[in-house]
Amino acid sequence: MDNILEVSHISKSFKDRTIIKDLNFTVKEGDFFSILGPSGCGKTTLLRMIAGFLEPTNGKVFIRGKDMTGIPPNKRPVNIVFQSLALFPMMNVKENIAFGLRRRKFKKQEINDKVSSMLERVGLEGYEKKSVTQLSGGQRQRVAIARSLVLEPSILLLDEPLGALDRKLREHMKIELKLLQAEIGTTFIYITHDQSEALVMSNQVAVMNNGNFDQLDIPKNLYKSPSTSFVAGFVGETNKFNITTEVIDDNEITIKTKNGWKLNKQCNNTENYKYLFIRPESVILKPEKELRDISRFTIKVKTILFDGSDTKISALVENTKEIMLISLPQNAQFEDVVVGDEIEAAVHHDDLKCYKE
């Protein structure tokens, strides 16, 4: 498949502040590509440069191999769904969706056909005459997406469009967006600070930090093997420890945390690490005797954070001052865990993620 978007050595500075630093990536046709990062990491700036609202200080943006330098937003084959949705309040649903078609001088009949088939596609048949101010949050969302998609853009850019919705609706729209994208096949570039949105919907996720990508990968790899400590900390829930390491021999090191926890890890890397990450669900409770390649320890339950299938315990690692979050499976084995219980626990050596910086 072809690269629909190529961002080549792009950077952007405002006055003396550099927002984007020499960023380089490509997006394949038909991908659901997410850019995940905390607020202020430059992701919106990047999106606005792709859309044409900002010109990069250095570097170039290519869409379908065509250099976009100097081409204004209204002439680029990309459309954007804004965080605020930016529906035109003085127009009804149909006029909103037809706005772009009218600018392209489509015939009236053609506009009517396109608008009604687009509305059908997003599940809003018969809403043409409704005022956009009367719609619910989810419906407004769909109108905003329909308004952009009706122009059949090469790339649809979405700037945190689910941010304003309540949790339940957001979960629902997440699935709906993914299905819609799969159905129409348009390339989506989706910006978010919500890692769950990025992981659920995308084929490719780029984690952005300080104006550059820390890691660009499929969601599973991003979660399973984060390449930097920032990615490990930002994507998914995790326990972070400040550590020092000592080399025992060629394939084993001792990890010492700041608060006195010592554990061994088998690895053939002899460098000094600074951070250790352990995901709550990678802690094995009551490990079987014959399990190998694990570090065993005992924990003492301090609090139970009940949240249905996502229930966790906050526990103290025995003989240390380290506190960590551990997922508590909601099955019969752990049903009667109470505060103060001491439980055998272990982590597989591969799940002890160590980083130098």
Added chain:
Amino acid sequence: MIKIKWGFYIFLLPVILWLFLLIVLPQIDLFINSFRVVNDFKDTTTWGFGNYKSFFSDSVYWYTFVKTAIYSIITTILTFLLTFPVAFFITKVVSNKYSGFLALLLLMPFWVGELVSVYGWMILLRESGVINYFLLDIGVIHKPLHLLYNNASMLIGLVYMSMLFMIVPIMSSLEGLDDSLIEAASDLGASKFTIITKIVIPYAAPGITSGSIIVFMLVLGDYLTPDLLGGKNSLWFTEQIYNEFIASFNWNQGSAFGFLLLALSSFIIWIALKVTKQSLEKAVS
């Protein structure tokens, strides 16, 4: 509960009194007077439409009436054309830091009052005024131009005095305009012109409507500016009313003219609202 009700009426009372004593009662009196016809010796009184008939029979009244209406409309349109870009600039283009300061600058002319502003224009425009002096000095003209006491100078004054009343409502409605609407329109392929006509102006329509109504009514009922800047030929309808009340002492005729002016302004505003499909409720809220 009773206490709250009493408080409500106590605060309402001044408004009711003001409306009733100073607006409703005099208007009723003038309305009754407008149907009272006196003969030239002012000794017999009859009732009827005589005062209104004399308006239609004398062409100078008619002419003044129509001219006042047309020039008020022109003033309103010119004021809109001049202030809209300024309002857009202050609210959307410059940063928030300066927009307050710029809005304050707009207010400045009103600190000195209408009379002084009008005299300011006279100093600029008269034959020995600043503009003529400057033009003579650099040799563009050899004889002073008659810039004052014509319709153009009157229009300048009227527009100048009206600008604030147009710009404030427009600015307040533009302030609510989310920048992303403009960006979205641009992203969907709209040119700058289309963005202004299809997005910005419709969005600001309630502000434009209320600004236009205020300006139109103020200009239609203005006396000072047409009189001082338009001179003897200005033929503003308020001058006719003034003449009837003060010069001819014919209060009955003056009242009839007053009600004709009221009818005229109401009618033009009604037509304008119908044509532009705006609602009065939205504009005043």
